[in-house]
Every structure is written in structure tokens, then in C-alpha cells.
Amino acid sequence: MEGDSTGVALPEDALAEILRRLPPRRLAASRCVCKAWRAIVDGRRLLLPELLPHSVRGIFLMYNDLDYPVFLSHPSLEPEVFGKLDFHRDTDPYCWSWSTASVRGHCNGLLLYKDKRGLHVANPATQRRALLPPPPPPPSGRRWWGFQHLVFDPAESPQYKVLLVPEDPDEEEVSVDLRQKARDEPSVEWPASTWVLCAFSSCTGQWEERAFAREGEAAGMASDEVLNSDGFLQSCSAYWRGVLYVQCNGGVTVMRISLSSNMYRVIKMPTDIEKSEYSHPYLGRSNEGLCCASLHDWYKLRVWILDEDDSCGKMEWVLKHHIDIHHSVSRVKLFCEENEGPWKLQDANCYEDYGQQNLQDSNNDEDGSNSAVVKSKVEWDSDSDGIVDNDIVQNFSQFISILGFHPYKDVIFLNLALDRALAYHLNTSMVQDLGKICPYDYGGTAAYIKSSFVYTPCLMGDFPENKSRAHVGG
Template sequence: MDHTQALPDDAIAAILRRLELRDLAASRCVRKAWHDVVDAHRLLLPHVLPNTVHGLFVNYIDHGRPHFLARPSARPMFDGNLSFLPDHRRGIINTMVDHCNGILLYRCWTSFYVVNPATRRWDALSCEYGYSDEYIVFDPVTSPHYEVFSIPRVPEKVVRRKSERLTKVSACLTSLVSRETERSRGPREDLHDFMEWPPSAWTLSVFSSSTRQWQERSFVREGQAAGTLTSVRLDPEEPICKWWGGPRWRYGAYWQGSLYVHCRGAFSVRFYLLDCKYQVINAPVDTKDAMYLGKSEQGIYLATEHIEYKLQVWTLNESSGQMEWVLKYHIDLEPWNMIWLRHLKEDSYDTCSSSMSFLGFHPYKEVVFLALSTFGGVAYHLKSSKIQYLGDLRPKDYYQAHSNGLYEAFPYTPCLLGELLEHTTETRRRN
């Protein structure tokens, strides 16, 4: 007689939770009831989704593909170079686009791939690579499926006297203004430039692995816009840095059912994925310096990088329905950089391009990853000011005399879950 049949599911789950990983996996195959309890209570999740960073995926200036820097104390048991992808060696543009809970969004030339390096499984997404930024959302705690969001960038300025194609919005606005009013302005301006941005209803293209389709999803804004198209365009496409090149501006992070994205115009946006609403979050300071948004121990963080190796770290306070950046750390990293310059054997390229680059936040600890003296990877513990050397970030085949440097990096946490195919799938974005 099986006495466990008389126990409620919660009691069985409490018993099974005490087993070692091998025994827990075996017990899942003993009885269907145990199988259902293990899956319903997601007992295997802590084992297949470790809360540790196993390395960094890094994109480089003028380098054909990303490089994976594994943590020295735990070399990966997976292919960090993603050589199992079909387009791995084809084309000259291979870029890591985004990462979320162990799932990567990767671009090979004009093809996008959703990749799980830990399981060597992948999907290929057929989509238009245009004037937008793509972000991936994956939460194995709630679902084995993922979504890819394509968020339009700020529209280009339309010159009415030379453009033969006007947007429908511009045409409607133009019809409301008389010729006399236009003459009084002097040179013609497109009224589209005076529209607020982001719009009150922001339509995004979203791919869902559950439906295998691209669909349009509209998000309604709560609160004020960031400004007009003209004011938002005043900020450059990329941050103004004293170093040649530099990282991209538009990082994203997923946290508790919302997608946070840093946008052009020095503001961020929170997309509430459940009820299709969004809210603008203004920058904590008025600066043209680089900003980096990410997820860490207590939620959403923002780092602002200033000249002379100064770094500020902010946390997003969302209590009582208010969104406010709170300054938590102000760090002077110049002494640390001088130490690396004295102890690291650097070639002439490193010496002439010595700089600091922000690489990302540790998703589970208050730790930031940095590159000092261009390619010296370090982990800086914010609470204790402890610093750890991670290794040389430069690939062996990367030697460019005039464009040595890093673009961006993505801390990688492996995951053994996810519904990914091992062959290409034909998925088309709806226009």
C-alpha cells in the first residue's frame, strides 16, 4: 500500500524538496502524482537556474563576433562561442543583442537567433532589421516560453520640402495649419517634430514563442511624455564620451513582470507586460555621460559613468506608485586603475587607449563588472569596495590599431529550461 497517496500535494512537495538533485529527478519518474508535484511546485528550478554569473559575453569595436569570458573559478561546460549556430562563421556582423535569465538574443548578419548556450538549443527568427531595438523577456519561474520585443527608436526628422513621403500623422497635422501661418514661421517645419514622445499609445512588434508569430501590441502611457520629438532628438544617438567609440545607450532589464528600457533622450521606460501600459522614468541627473540600466540584488539599477573614473550607482524606488532614482553609491575608481596600469603588462594599444568601461550589474548581488585599462576585467563589490580581477577581456585574434575597445557586455547566468527548437523556424513579422 502506498501511504503517500493519502498525503496532500504540499506535504509531498515538502518531502521531495529535501532530496538531492539526482534523487529528486529520479523520483519524478517513479509515479505520475510525484511527477505532477515536482513540476507544479517547480522543485527542480533552483537546480537548473543557478543564481550565479558564469561569465560575460562582450561585443567589441570592429570585431566580427562577441567573445565569452568565463569566470576563472568555474569554466563553463558549454560552448560560449556559440559555434553550433548555422550562421556562426558567415557574415561580418555577429552581435550579442540582449540576455535574460540564461536566454540570449543574438544577431548573425541580418538573422536573429534566440539561444540557450547551456542546452545548445536555439530558434531562428525571420524579422526585419530596421530602426528599432530588440529585447528578450524570459521568466522560467512563470513560463517556459519567451517573448522578443522590437521597440521603435525616435523617428528621423522629416524634411517636408524635399521628402516625397510624409507620414499619415504629419499629413493630418499639416492640413490644420494655414499657409499664412506657415509663411510667418519662415523656413517650413514639419509639425510631426512637435508631437510628444513617446506617444500616448506606443505600438510594438512582439514575437511570442508560444504562438510562433510576430504580433503588434499597443501599450498605453500612464503619466507624462518625456518631451517632444525635437527635444528628444537633442540628445545624441549614443552618449558623448571622452573615449573613442563606447557602449550603446539602450540597455534593458526584466524585473517582476515588467520590461525596463533605457531610451534615447536620457529617460527610461517601464512596460507593464500584464496590462499593456507603460510609464516614462526621467533620468536622475541631467547629463550627457553614459548611463547603464540593469537588474541587480534589489531591483532595477542605473549606473552613470563620468570622466576621471567616477561612477555613480542609483536604485529605482517604486514605492507608493512613485518612480524615483535614489543615489546609493559614489565611487572613485582612478586609484584602482593606476594599480592595474602598474601591474599589468600592457602593449602600446592598451596604453594609448587606457579607459574604464562599465560591463554590467551582477543580477543577484550588489556587484558591478568593469573593464579598467581597456581590457582588464574586474568585479567591484559595492558594499565592501572589494575588487576582483577576472582576466583579460581581449580575444586572442583581436588587434586593431585605431579601434581597440569594448561596446557592451552581458553577464550570463545559465538556465537548463526553456522551449527552444534545434532547427530554424519560419516566423514573419506582421507589418
């Protein structure tokens, strides 16, 4: 109707039927008309419903002192993901002793990983990959550019971006200039009003420096207390509604980075969050949006959702769950002794488990078109698989850590003492045993999971290749 503030002149059902008939590119463009149209397109999954199945395919795991990642998944689901990727094993057996690869991130079906050749972006579901050119050297005074974070939204564009984000926005100045300035002028704000990052775009095939202006208040004063934050195992990030959220400064702050407006905002973690030597705050995305979780007193799980008010720019963490999970995980101990678990580890560190098909041989279809769309069963039946339903409770006094969130359901994945992976349903307290999580012949005091990424597939056949032929993978 005329004058409708929502911008919807027709009933939602009628408008949805009209939008459904648009070609994919025009349908994607219609999301930019207004918030109401975007809500209809996204809420009803009108765009690419077959290519974005909204499912969890598995979990990528990086272990300390292991050269290659491990993929935990349900073996009956297709397409096969891990065995056909060649980043986990060099094809030259003589390179085995010094070749390594690590998964650095995941975003909406694409995987970011690094090996001896450099950074790669790959689609494990369709077996396409591109090797990125090396980033330019960091500016004078900075030792490194930072952690790598992938940005990709197939509903918006087939193109992707990679950002190098330092853990500390003033990393290059912390050692000398800023720390001295903080002692001389305690009132100096942190972080800086302008933040320069290095970014790669698949559209141009090049790295470039991008300056982001700070909006909103600073995190605090540039004092030693602010800058001397201890490091943590992984720099978690999440991409939500066109904005990249990255944990920085030891995980105690979140940087909200908008690539469309070249603005960034500092968001402090919840004030009552607790960080310990065995558990750090985990940033992720759930079906409700951006969320973070932490464990305190070993078994007290708390989950917050970020409430963003676009009208006034206010952002507030809202506590959604505060659960004592000790009783639930204690029930798993006996259950696990009698069950192997429905999910299996695909371990690239074990030579016998290595799949010999090279990814570069799969980068093109038989006709060379490189445009096939994989259509397979990719959904994990998360409501009936591996449910722990026994009432026997055994004493459990080992550590638990967070592996990630299910991006489309109220489920959090947990690591139970480097022995089992669990899926915990936050609304019902239902626990599902997924399977063994410890690789063969792995253990000791230095054994732990350094990072983990919940993998959701994207079945889009098209994959943008870099402009520079010298750096195209496959």
C-alpha cells in the same frame, strides 16, 4: 490568520514547506496568489533551484570592427558555453569573409543573437536554439522597427518573447510629422499616449503588433531639444518582476513596458546623471532591483536604484553609491603586469580558437528526447578569485567603462582601458582582476567595446520551438 493583510495565514516557515512540495507548474502559479506568496517563493528560491543557479558564467562582448562576439569566462567552469555555439563561425569556410554574427541581448539564461540567417534565441548552457521568422515590414513612414530585446522568466514559463523597441518612441515621425508639429505646437506632449511595438512570442511562433497605452506623465514636450538626442552604443534593457525596462532617446529616458497589462511608463534618468563622449548611463539589474550607473570626471562612479511604490505609482531613483574608484583601479596596473588573470577570452574571430561542434547537432539528446537537464558547476567564486591586494599605486589616466552588473550581488563589472576586466564590489571596494579583455591583434583608434552582456545560465532542458517548421533552428 483571518484578516491578515499580507495574505499569509501560516508562519512563513510552515508555508514555505508546504509550497516546496508543489509540482513546479503549480508552484509557479502560486506566485500569482499574492505578494507575500511570491516573496516566499522567490526569496527562498523554491522554484527550480537546480535550474537557476543564480550565478555569473561570463560576459559576452561585442567589439567595433570585429565580426563575431567574444566570451570572457572562467575556463574551469562547466558547462562549456561558447565553443559549442555555431553562431560565431559559419561552417562553410568560404563564407568567412562576409559572414557576421552579433549578440543582441540576454535574459535569464537565454541569448538573443543575429547572423546572416536572421534572429536566433539560444540557451548556451544546454545547447538549444531556435531561428525566429523574419519580422513583418515596419509601418509606412518608419525606417525600422528598433532594437531587439529578449523577455524570458523560467520561473513563470518556458516561453519567451522578443520585442522590437525603437530608440525613440516616435522614431517613425521624428523626421517629418512630429518635428514639424513640434515647431507649430510646442505644447504637444512626448511620447505619444499609445505606442505600437512589434513582438514575437515563442508560444505562437509569430510576430504581431502590440499597442501599449501610456500611464503616468509624459517625458516632456515634443520639441527639437527632446527629439534631437544623440545615439549611444547599445540600447540597454533589464527584465525585473514581469516588466521590461529599456533605455530610449539616447539613453536619457527609460521605458517601463508591462507585457501583462499592455501599459508603458516613461521614467527619466536621474537628474544629476552626467553623459559624456566616453561614458553613457548603463541600465541593468542588481540584487536590489533595477539600477543604473554612470562615470563622471572619469573615475567618479555613481549607482542608483529605482524605488517603485506600487500603491501610488511613484518611481524615484535613489543614489546608493558615490565612489571615487581611481585609487582602486590604479592598484590594478602593477598587479596585472604580474598576472594573466583567472578568466580567459574565447575569441570566435581567431580561427584557431573555434570549436567545431555545431549547435544543431546538440539540439537533441541521444534518445531524441530534447529534455536533458545539465547539472554542472557553474558558479564563479566571486569572493576569492583574482583579488587585487597590493598597496602600490601607480598613476592611471586611461578610460574606464561599465560592462554590466552582477544580477545577484553588489558587484559591477568594469572595462579598464580595453586591457582588463574588473569586478568591483560596491559595498566593500574590493577589486578583482578577471583577466585580459583585448582580443589578439586588436587595437587602434577605432577599437572599443560596442556592447556587453553579463551571462547567467539557465539549466532548463526544455526549449520551446517555433510553430513554423520552416524557421526552427537545429
